[in-house]
Amino acid sequence: MTSFRVGVIGGGQLARMMTPPAINLGLTLKVLAEAEGSSAALATTMVGDYAQLSVVEAFAQTVDVITFDHEHVPLHILEALEAKGVSVQPPSKALAFAQNKLKMRERLGALGLPMPDWAEIHDADSLDSFIEAHGGVAILKTPIGGYDGKGVRVVSSAADAAEWLSPEGLAKVGGHLLAEEKVDFTRELAQLSARTPSGQFRAWPLVQTVQQNGVCAEVLAPAPDASEATLELAAEIARGVAEGLGVTGVMAVEMFETTDGRLLINELAMRPHNSGHFSIEGSVTSQFEQHLRAVLDLPLGSTQATDAHAVMVNLLGVDDQNDFLPHYEAAQSAHPAAKIHTYGKGARAGRKMGHVTVVSGNSEWAIAEARATAKLLRNE
Ligand code: ADP
Numbered sequence: 001m002t003s004f005r006v007g008v009i010g011g012g013q014l015a016r017m018m019t020p021p022a023i024n025l026g027l028t029l030k031v032l033a034e035a036e037g038s039s040a041a042l043a044t045t046m047v048g049d050y051a052q053l054s055v056v057e058a059f060a061q062t063v064d065v066i067t068f069d070h071e072h073v074p075l076h077i078l079e080a081l082e083a084k085g086v087s088v089q090p091p092s093k094a095l096a097f098a099q100n101k102l103k104m105r106e107r108l109g110a111l112g113l114p115m116p117d118w119a120e121i122h123d124a125d126s127l128d129s130f131i132e133a134h135g136g137v138a139i140l141k142t143p144i145g146g147y148d149g150k151g152v153r154v155v156s157s158a159a160d161a162a163e164w165l166s167p168e169g170l171a172k173v174g175g176h177l178l179a180e181e182k183v184d185f186t187r188e189l190a191q192l193s194a195r196t197p198s199g200q201f202r203a204w205p206l207v208q209t210v211q212q213n214g215v216c217a218e219v220l221a222p223a224p225d226a227s228e229a230t231l232e233l234a235a236e237i238a239r240g241v242a243e244g245l246g247v248t249g250v251m252a253v254e255m256f257e258t259t260d261g262r263l264l265i266n267e268l269a270m271r272p273h274n275s276g277h278f279s280i281e282g283s284v285t286s287q288f289e290q291h292l293r294a295v296l297d298l299p300l301g302s303t304q305a306t307d308a309h310a311v312m313v314n315l316l317g318v319d320d321q322n323d324f325l326p327h328y329e330a331a332q333s334a335h336p337a338a339k340i341h342t343y344g345k346g347a348r349a350g351r352k353m354g355h356v357t358v359v360s361g362n363s364e365w366a367i368a369e370a371r372a373t374a375k376l377l378r379n380e
Contacts, residue, residue: 004028004296007059009050010069011038013343013352014272014288017280019043021289023327024320027296031069032059039343040069053077060086067249067295071098088259089197089248089295090270097245098270101178102143108265111244115265119182120236124165125156130179131156138227140164141178154182183264185256189223190275193238194250194290199299201242202290203235204283204303209254209275212271215350218370219312221278221305224363241268250291253277274314274352279303281339281359282310309363313370315342315354316378324354324377331376338373 004027011033019042021347022029030045031038038044045062048055050073057080060066063089066078078092090098097104105118117134121127131138140161142151155161163169164177174322188211205222218219222231238253245268252273254266276287285293285301293300315324324342331340333359342354356373360366 003064003302004298005030005063005065006073006292006295007032007063007066008040008043008069009059009073010034011040011044012069013039013345015040015043015069017272017277017341018288018292018341020287021219021292025289025292027292028063030063031058039345041344051077053080056081057084065089065295066093067291071095071270075099087197087295090251091246091248094245094247095270098268099142100143100174100194101146101267102176104268105178107245108241111240113240113244113265114263116183119179121165121177121179122170124177127155127158127161127165127177127179131158131244134181137182139180139182141180142173143176143178144173147192149211152214175239183256184259185227185264186259187223187227187257188266189221189234189255189257189263190273190274191234191238191253191255192250192276192279192287193235193242193253194287194294194300194303195242195248196300197248198295199243200294201239202300202303203238204276204279205289206231206234207275207278213350215314215316215352216274217314217316218367219275219278220363220367221310221312223280230257230261230263237265238265241265246252249294250276250287274355277341277355278359281343281357282306307359308361309361309366310357311363311366311370312355312357314352314376315356315374317345317351317353318347318378319349320347322379327377327379331373333370334376335373338369340373340377 007030009032015031016039029043031040031043032046033044119130140155188209195201207221210218210224250272252269256264272287280286284304339357345353356370358366359369
């Protein structure tokens with residue numbers, strides 16, 4: 001009998017949002033969550049530590065393919081699964097580049113893909129010379145373990161990063177830091193795509209992401225006023241990354257658009273991504289459905305837009321009380337076209353707890369509606 005059993009490691013909102021398409025397609029979705037009561041509790045079949053081989057192995061035995069809600073599963077565990085013939089998508093050799101920004105920069109460089117100038121930093125002198133060669137400023141990053149802007153800082157001298165450069169600081173991140181030129185960008189963009197193990201590839205339209213305090217606040221799909229050439233270039237960059245790094249499943253390539261019109265790769269996410277939440281309502285095939293199809297090596301669905309514009313506004317926690325549910329009634333009655341999603345997470349200031357999407361032929365109206373809905377939910 002044909003069976004389609006997908007095992008997702010990690011019980012966050014990305015695993016949660018894979019649940020509706022899994023139900024619709026009649027797939028079996030299983031989740032290995034780190035704790036009881038996670039966002040993906042509905043599909044959780046096992047609770048355990050993803051950094052323990054025996055736990056992950058036991059989970060893998062219950063499914064046909066292993067995929068991810070996050071990129072933190074240690075590579076040696078995935079390699080051990082692969083050695084036993086488990087299908088891991090994306091494979092460990094691709095995930096290695098998502099787990100380490102230095103490895104990613106090296107590989108993208110070898111492939112000739114566009115990105116900011118960068119260097120590996122191992123002491124204060126190498127950082128100071130990079131800063132001097134790049135106009136007196138640089139972006140310094142920890143190559144592993146960063147997210148939502150943590151592990152990224154602007155430096156104008158090595159003294160600005162003394163604790164990162166200390167022997168203890170360096171030891172925590174594998175001995176090296178990543179320095180990048182501070183890109184003079186006009187906006188941040190993200191190119192979402194999907195690739196199957198047998199090599200099918202599809203891209204969604206390029207989107208603009210708006211960050212506040214290092215966290216994604218809004219996504220505009222498609223990216224306003226992007227030229228045909230930019231849209232095509234972004235999709236070709238994503239194809240180059242996916243094929244060059246052997247990525248399978250959904251991938252987001254975060255990019256900068258520079259003042260002189262170039263696209264430079266910032267970050268890669270090898271999983272469904274915040275920049276693709278708009279696709280639930282804004283695309284014929286959502287990123288969550290596409291990810292399931294891709295990791296199972298099924299034919300990919302159309303990424304055509306359902307309307308001219310989709311706007312997504314994140315619901316970031318305002319305090320430790322408001323989980324947005326008390327304000328559903330007000331928001332839903334005032335904004336019936338807005339689609340509200342919450343992730344079943346406890347309230348905490350700044351936490352990604354949900355999002356709102358509005359799809360429309362009129363971009364200004366969609367932006368206004370999505371923002372107004374989020375405002376009511378925040379009780380402002
Ligand atoms: P994280 O992995 O924590 O999301 P990123 O590498 O995406 O970190 O960086 C977070 C933010 O810092 C970016 O969204 C961007 O605004 C800014 N940033 C990162 N790299 C650069 C760069 N080379 N030049 C200018 N700004 C940058």
